[in-house]
Amino acid sequence: MEFFDVKLIWGQSGYLAVGATYTLGLTFLSMFIGMAIGIIISLGRMAKNFLVRALASAYVDVMRGIPLLVLIIWFYFGFSMLIDYEFSPLFAGVACLSLKYSGYLAETFRAGIQAIEIGQSEAAFSLGFSKIQNLRRIVLPQALRIVIPPIGNSFVSMLQDSSMVMLVGIWELMKRGNSVANSTLKPFEIYTTVGIFYLIMTISASRINRYLEGRLKLIR
Template identity: 40%
Template sequence: MELLQIWKDAFPILMMGLKLTIQLTSLAVFFGCIIGLFVGLGKMSRIKLIKIPAITYIEFFRGSPLLVQLFLIYFGLPQILGHPVDRFWSAVAVLSLNSGAYCAEIFRAGIQSIEKGQMEAARSLGMTHIQAMRYVILPQAFKRVIPPLGNEFIAMMKDTSLVSVIGMAELARSGQLYISTTYKAFQIWFLVAIFYIVMTLFISEFFVNRMERRLQAGDHS
């Protein structure tokens, strides 16, 4: 009964942290997918002025720790701008840019997995390269990238715990702050773990599995 009482007392505080975690994750994945699509296309471009910056971007954000990227934007950027930056949007920007690098590789792999004959067939029907990508290649590639995008969604949700270093009380930080006043470390961290597991299962079911079933149903209709 003591455990249930501890969880009951901690629940409102953890819910506030969960709300921030969901906001950060949703915005980061949304902007990350948009960035990733264009950067992924840029990496496949034959134009060096497009391809080289795309590759550089991907290598930087995939090759450096997310923690360093947070420090660079939140603590380093104000020295260049001459004024502080907003904590929330700094976190969103870093998480989005980081997610964009991984999404770029996901989209690139998805597009390149489509048979080359698809593009050739579309071009033979009179479509431009852009039209063929939009109406033929990308719709097929999107179906193939749903599982890895779901994994990226889950990974980004867990990575939001790092924003605590810039003073944001997301789920993990909220649990840590509550522990500092109650000293009930095991009970609270166990509850925090349950929150993360539930969110992971939710993303797997509703973002990945349900979307895959819906797309498969659309193919058969």
């Protein structure tokens, strides 16, 4: 038995790297969908109608309060049983990541939109902008600067949380690491390597995020 088997790590790193690209792809896709849902929910959170507002805020509370693992298992094994339809692992994984993060992102968007002063919208309305035009042309472009850093943070957490979709059988980094560790009986080496792969991704993502944050900061 060799102490800390480097050769083994080298031999498996290609296989794991492919998994890392899946992890990245999965995260980008889920982030994109999560943002789309998040914007809609954040608008619901700010709606005048009481019912819409209460529903949106319940949605946010639920999504932020449920452990992702519970959501995944509930969706893939429970919900699919209820509606008697078998989801593909990829669909289930992306759906759960998107749903979970749409809750966080909705709050991010709401904070970003509310940070834009009401005077700006009033000015836009008095210039004859419609509600949607005002949102699209005036509020969102400015809110974008505010929301990008927290979105980046969500992205970093999602990169990490995407490891949980291994449980539905998507062959991303964690699942591959798990299977290699089981077949080689070298869990310490393999999980260290898997961890380093994740670290490379998360640390570069947060560096890029910090750079963007610096660039986007408004001088006030």
